[in-house]
Amino acid sequence: MSTILVFVEQSHGVARRASLECISAARATGMPIAAVVAGDGADKAAASLGKYGATKVVALTGAARWSADAVARDVAAVAKELGAKAFLAAATTTGKDVAPRVAALLDSTLLSDCTGLRADGGALAATRPWLAGKAIATLRSTAPVFCATTRPNVFPASESGGSAEIVTRAASSDGKANVTAVAEKSGGKLDVKEAPIVVSGGRGLRGPEHFHLIEELAAAFGSAATGASRAVVDAGWRPHGEQVGQTGKTVSPQLYVAVGISGAIQHLAGMRTSKIIVAINKDADAPIFKIADYGLVGDAFEILPALTKAVAAARKG
Amino acid sequence: MKIVACIKRVPTTEAQAKVGGDGKSLDPAGWQYMASFYDELAVEAAIQAKEKHGGDVTVLTIGTSDAAKEVREFLARGADNGVILKDAEASGRDPRWTAKALAAKVQAIGADVVFTGRVATDRDNAAVGPMLATYLGWACVTEVVALEIGGGKVTAKRETEHGVETVECNLPAVITCNKGLNEPRRASLKGIMAVKTKTIAEEAPVDSGAQAVVVSVELPPARKAGRIVGEGVAGVTALVDALKNEAKIL
Ligand SMILES: Cc1cc2nc3c(=O)[nH]c(=O)nc-3n(C[C@H](O)[C@H](O)[C@H](O)COP(=O)(O)OP(=O)(O)OC[C@H]3O[C@@H](n4cnc5c(N)ncnc54)[C@H](O)[C@@H]3O)c2cc1C
Numbered sequence: 001m002s003t004i005l006v007f008v009e010q011s012h013g014v015a016r017r018a019s020l021e022c023i024s025a026a027r028a029t030g031m032p033i034a035a036v037v038a039g040d041g042a043d044k045a046a047a048s049l050g051k052y053g054a055t056k057v058v059a060l061t062g063a064a065r066w067s068a069d070a071v072a073r074d075v076a077a078v079a080k081e082l083g084a085k086a087f088l089a090a091a092t093t094t095g096k097d098v099a100p101r102v103a104a105l106l107d108s109t110l111l112s113d114c115t116g117l118r119a120d121g122g123a124l125a126a127t128r129p130w131l132a133g134k135a136i137a138t139l140r141s142t143a144p145v146f147c148a149t150t151r152p153n154v155f156p157a158s159e160s161g162g163s164a165e166i167v168t169r170a171a172s173s174d175g176k177a178n179v180t181a182v183a184e185k186s187g188g189k190l191d192v193k194e195a196p197i198v199v200s201g202g203r204g205l206r207g208p209e210h211f212h213l214i215e216e217l218a219a220a221f222g223s224a225a226t227g228a229s230r231a232v233v234d235a236g237w238r239p240h241g242e243q244v245g246q247t248g249k250t251v252s253p254q255l256y257v258a259v260g261i262s263g264a265i266q267h268l269a270g271m272r273t274s275k276i277i278v279a280i281n282k283d284a285d286a287p288i289f290k291i292a293d294y295g296l297v298g299d300a301f302e303i304l305p306a307l308t309k310a311v312a313a314a315r316k317g
Numbered sequence: 318m319k320i321v322a323c324i325k326r327v328p329t330t331e332a333q334a335k336v337g338g339d340g341k342s343l344d345p346a347g348w349q350y351m352a353s354f355y356d357e358l359a360v361e362a363a364i365q366a367k368e369k370h371g372g373d374v375t376v377l378t379i380g381t382s383d384a385a386k387e388v389r390e391f392l393a394r395g396a397d398n399g400v401i402l403k404d405a406e407a408s409g410r411d412p413r414w415t416a417k418a419l420a421a422k423v424q425a426i427g428a429d430v431v432f433t434g435r436v437a438t439d440r441d442n443a444a445v446g447p448m449l450a451t452y453l454g455w456a457c458v459t460e461v462v463a464l465e466i467g468g469g470k471v472t473a474k475r476e477t478e479h480g481v482e483t484v485e486c487n488l489p490a491v492i493t494c495n496k497g498l499n500e501p502r503r504a505s506l507k508g509i510m511a512v513k514t515k516t517i518a519e520e521a522p523v524d525s526g527a528q529a530v531v532v533s534v535e536l537p538p539a540r541k542a543g544r545i546v547g548e549g550v551a552g553v554t555a556l557v558d559a560l561k562n563e564a565k566i567l
């Protein structure tokens with residue numbers, strides 16, 4: 001049977017969770033799964049992929065610098081060599097940088113940011129959001145290779161037991177564009193797109209000096225990221241990378257907590273697929289309450305410290 | 318320097334989704350349109366590059382003649398030429414189709430650098446920029462938040478999950494623009510007056526054949542009605558209880 005190839009991201013030898021979700025999603029196609037992993041630590045990360053369902057892993061190692069175009073050429077070469085009929089990557093910043101290039105090299109279109117993937121009478125079909133999730137389209141591809149990216153946090157990353165044959169080969173190092181420096185994020189701060197819990201603050205927080213209240217609640221939850229509305233990003237209170245919404249990041253965490261955010265249509269578009277939504281707002285008529293599972297009406301400045309304490313206590317006990 | 322900025326006309330972010338009669342499209346009744354948010358940044362980056370290095374800026378779009386409105390706005394801001402590759406189905410074209418049609422025109426223009434948006438906010442592909450570069454055989458830096466061009470070289474910064482990357486490449490290159498790169502200017506009165514005499518070229522795009530087939534379009538399932546768990550600090554216990562015992566998150 002024809003192979004589905006998954007591009008796996010890793011850092012320091014650890015496969016990215018969104019990529020493991022992607023391999024798990026590939027299992028739904030019933031096709032044999034091959035994975036390709038690149039960069040420093042690729043060989044180490046390769047060893048962990050068999051148990052998620054990959055039967056073959058190609059580790060591309062030894063490139064002096066990261067180059068999305070060089071990686072894409074190597075990945076497309078692997079796809080051709082294996083005669084892959086499908087190609088998947090996670091829709092992370094890196095995945096979105098590499099996957100479209102791989103698709104173009106295979107002269108195949110790309111279905112981006114898919115939230116569903118299934119075998120459909122010998123072919124594959126994917127569901128993906130349009131208009132930032134205001135609508136959901138189901139698409140088929142007539143491309144020579146079915147190419148898609150999967151949205152992080154949507155597919156569960158589950159182990160299936162098993163092992164993979166691992167092949168290591170030299171990565172190309174003739175990239176047209178090369179990463180010459182990386183300022184790594186401090187303290188392993190989670191990205192809003194990938195975090196299982198997101199705590200976001202809006203204009204109701206009144207100023208950047210109050211966002212420690214948001215950070216403290218996020219810390220109390222454990223693995224949580226902090227997010228923001230566009231209003232506070234535009235005001236310079238929070239970095240661009242934290243903006244959730246139609247012109248920011250689209251997130252689907254297990255839990256989304258919106259504090260002092262009114263719930264404008266553009267914000268809702270970015271977080272409405274969260275599993276559980278909590279809204280904290282002093283205005284009982286704020287639109288955010290219309291899509292919140294649990295609403296708490298009141299002043300964030302009073303509620304946040306108490307909530308942070310209660311969450312910390314609940315997690316301990 | 319020959320500079321191209323690619324823009325797509327999309328429904329405004331206020332647009333509500335309603336499934337069309339065929340069950341495979343969205344009903345555009347009542348929609349207003351705009352240039353996709355990130356394309357504003359692409360045009361601004363293009364005009365800034367011209368101001369620094371000389372040359373001219375072409376605003377390139379695939380769409381209907383209606384896109385002339387957005388193209389004119391960008392001409393008034395300082396772009397020099399406008400080209401519409403006329404295609405009634407532009408909004409739903411798959412990214413390979415779009416990238417190939419843009420690549421053919423970019424080649425004909427003989428561009429040194431092309432700016433695109435990170436993503437167009439109607440179909441959210443985030444794919445056309447890097448696909449365009451791949452078809453052209455050019456370098457590409459995606460999701461750029463800081464940019465320097467000089468001496469045929471590009472130095473760009475992009476924000477990724479693991480931190481801020483510095484990426485270097487030579488021209489020609491495709492740059493996809495992310496929020497933070499710049500603040501788009503407004504059109505000057507002089508610009509608005511000057512545009513009145515400009516013509517926007519209309520041509521047919523290269524048609525490479527569709528590869529994505531829409532099976533169906535649906536609205537997302539409505540969220541089940543939630544509830545207000547309480548008011549003020551007194552409601553905190555009820556909220557934590559719900560998160561722990563109902564949602565099983567804590
Ligand atoms: C083209 C375009 C794209 C956009 N893209 C995005 C996007 O990607 N993401 C996004 O978020 N927005 C986006 N917007 C902006 C959006 O329309 C709203 O303006 C924005 O989301 C409002 O942010 P906010 O909720 O923080 O502020 P506001 O709407 O001002 O709401 C503040 C809320 O805080 C509450 N509040 C005030 N004080 C307190 C208190 N002490 N305790 C508790 N609650 C309090 C108020 O009741 C109010 O509901 C976009 C707009 C446009 C035109």
Ligand SMILES: Nc1ncnc2c1ncn2[C@@H]1O[C@H](COP(=O)(O)O)[C@@H](O)[C@H]1O
Nearest residue numbers: 323378379433434436437442443444445
């Ligand atoms: N129809 C189009 N005409 C011109 N440029 C486009 C078109 N579609 C996409 N683009 C460019 O490609 C970018 C990314 O689009 P997409 O990959 O569709 O999300 C957009 O921000 C535009 O710069």
